[in-house]
Amino acid sequence: MTTIADQLPLAHGAPLDNRFALAPLTNKQSHPDGTLSDDEIRWLVARAEGGFGLTMTAAAYVAPAGKAWTGQLGIHDDAMLPGLERLATELRAAGSRSAVQLHHGGLRADPAASGTGRVAPWAVEGTARALSTGEVEQAVADFVAAAVRAERAGFDGVEVHGAHGYLVGEFLDHRHNQRTDGWGGELAARARFVTEVVREIRAATGPDFQLGLRLTPERQGILLAEAKTVAADLMTSGWLDYLDMSLWDAFKTPYEEEHDGLLIEHFTELPRGETRLGVAGKVLSAADAQWCLDHGADFALIGSGAILHHDFPRRALADPAFVACAQPVTRDHLAAERVGPAFVDYLSTGWSDWVA
Numbered sequence: 001m002t003t004i005a006d007q008l009p010l011a012h013g014a015p016l017d018n019r020f021a022l023a024p025l026t027n028k029q030s031h032p033d034g035t036l037s038d039d040e041i042r043w044l045v046a047r048a049e050g051g052f053g054l055t056m057t058a059a060a061y062v063a064p065a066g067k068a069w070t071g072q073l074g075i076h077d078d079a080m081l082p083g084l085e086r087l088a089t090e091l092r093a094a095g096s097r098s099a100v101q102l103h104h105g106g107l108r109a110d111p112a113a114s115g116t117g118r119v120a121p122w123a124v125e126g127t128a129r130a131l132s133t134g135e136v137e138q139a140v141a142d143f144v145a146a147a148v149r150a151e152r153a154g155f156d157g158v159e160v161h162g163a164h165g166y167l168v169g170e171f172l173d174h175r176h177n178q179r180t181d182g183w184g185g186e187l188a189a190r191a192r193f194v195t196e197v198v199r200e201i202r203a204a205t206g207p208d209f210q211l212g213l214r215l216t217p218e219r220q221g222i223l224l225a226e227a228k229t230v231a232a233d234l235m236t237s238g239w240l241d242y243l244d245m246s247l248w249d250a251f252k253t254p255y256e257e258e259h260d261g262l263l264i265e266h267f268t269e270l271p272r273g274e275t276r277l278g279v280a281g282k283v284l285s286a287a288d289a290q291w292c293l294d295h296g297a298d299f300a301l302i303g304s305g306a307i308l309h310h311d312f313p314r315r316a317l318a319d320p321a322f323v324a325c326a327q328p329v330t331r332d333h334l335a336a337e338r339v340g341p342a343f344v345d346y347l348s349t350g351w352s353d354w355v356a
Contacts, residue, residue, distance in 0.1 A: 004289045005317050008053060008299055010241040011274040013156055013208040016053030016097055019293060020313040021244075023280050023303035024056045024101035024159065024214070026069070027343040034061065034074020036083035039340030044087060046338040048094035050311030053299070055096040057087075059103030059161050062146040063139065066167065067114035068105030071342055075100055075146045081153055088154035099157045099212065100150040102143050106167030121170050121177045121184060121193075133181045139167065140196050147201040147211075157210025158201065162194050163246045165220040172230065173221030191230050195237075202239040212278075214244040217263060218255045228266055235275035243272070244301060247281040250292055268296025285323040286316035307347070307354075310337045328356040 008016040022044075029040035040058075048055040060075040061067045067074070074080050084100070091098040107120045107128050118128035119135065131139065147158045162168035171177055171193035177184040184190055194213070201211055213234060217227045235243055245267050254263050264279055279292050280301035289300040305312045305324040315322045325333075334344050334355070348355035 002293050002298075004286065004293065004300070004313075008276060010210055010276060011238075012241055013210045014097060016299070017095070018051065018053040018313060018317065019299040020052050020289065020316070021054035021278060021299055021301045022047045022052045022056050022306050023301040024058055024161070025303055025307065026058050026072075026346070027340075028069060028071030028346045029340050029342045030071050030073040032070065033079075034067070034072065034076065035080055036073065036087055037340070037342075039342065040073070041083070041087050041090065042338050043340060043343065045090045045094055046310040047306055048091045048096035048098075050306075050309070051313035051317065052096050052302075052306070053313070054099060055091050055094075056099045056101055056159060059101050059166075060146070062102050062104055062142040064114050065116045065119050066104030066106070066109055066142075068103070068109050068166070070110070070113045071346075072113065073100075075102065075149055076142070078149065081149065084150065084153035084155070092154070097156045097210070099159050099210065100146075100153075100155055101159045101161050101214070102146050102150075103161040104139060104142070104167035106165075106170045108166055120167065121173075121179060130179075133183070136181075136183050136193065140193065140200060143197045144200045144204050147209075148204050151205050151209050157212065157241065159212035159214055159244060160194070160197055160201070161214050163214045163216040165216070168194050168197065169216055169220060169222065172226070174223055174226065175221045177221075187226050187229065191233070194230070195234070198234060198237070198239050210241040211239060212242040212244055213240055214246055216246055217267065224254055224256050224259055224263075224266060228270060231267055232270045232272075235270065235272040235277070238273065240275045242276040242278055242298070243267075244278045244280065247279055250279045250281040250283055250288070250300075252281075262295065264292065264295050264297065286320050287323075289316060290320075307334070307339060308337065327353050329354070330356050
């Protein structure tokens with residue numbers, strides 16, 4: 001029986017020390033130019049010190065047009081390297097594997113933050129213009145360049161953000177991506193963007209560099225059957241070290257009523273080769289994380305629990321009955337967990353049940 005304390009070997013590079021990964025959490029703590037702040041570094045290093053086998057940054061934009069919020073981390077330019085190098089060094093010293101999540105906002109980018117207009121696979125009048133074929137190819141190159149930059153900075157790997165209706169996921173949208181230039185229409189063409197990003201990152205980085213992908217399994221133009229096809233194809237490609245399925249709720253049933261069973265099981269039943277499968281969504285206790293493993297996942301990504309407790313893994317590994325504290329919590333509690341003021345403000349204004 002696999003347990004949350006077991007090491008997790010990966011196809012490339014060193015294994016994770018346990019089955020816990022920090023979910024890539026928007027925290028709005030970076031400087032306006034995209035460079036890391038002391039608060040953001042402190043937040044992440046605390047999670048590494050708290051026992052996470054993998055500590056992942058928030059979504060980092062790979063091109064200026066992809067910036068989706070003020071305070072977002074950037075990895076679009078070599079000017080980001082000093083802060084990224086410092087973070088990678090401190091995460092390694094804390095004993096955790098490290099990854100940068102690579103992101104482009106697409107339709108969800110914020111022109112006020114980016115200083116440029118929105119671009120997407122298709123045009124939306126008054127909102128976004130459609131990428132040209134050459135610009136699609138450049139967007140692939142932007143993801144690859146960002147991955148190479150993360151490797152230069154000393155990170156163990158990157159995760160491509162293909163979930164939640166941002167650019168990579170928009171290409172998969174069956175409702176709207178009807179491009180006729182080979183990057184839209186049938187599923188194989190809609191999946192071409194994510195496939196080429198993953199393949200080209202693997203080709204451009206070293207043999208020990210770890211590569212993950214986050215996908216959404218449903219809604220936002222993603223059909224469950226198609227998500228399963230894409231997931232299976234990429235897990236068996238030999239390019240990925242892990243697939244991170246953002247389920248929103250790891251214990252839920254599928255949104256589409258024609259599919260039965262638990263949503264997690266639609267992915268744990270797929271062939272995966274050497275690719276490890278992680279799941280995220282309302283994993284708030286040691287028992288929750290073990291439940292995910294018992295249902296076929298290889299590791300659990302912790303979001304809310306990691307905000308509430310910087311040492312969630314250490315507590316869960318020490319006590320099978322550990323459950324994260326209830327929300328809301330005080331600002332003092334969050335400060336003690338090394339959640340910076342900008343992050344606390346985001347939690348207090350963007351969510352109704354976080355800050356007492």
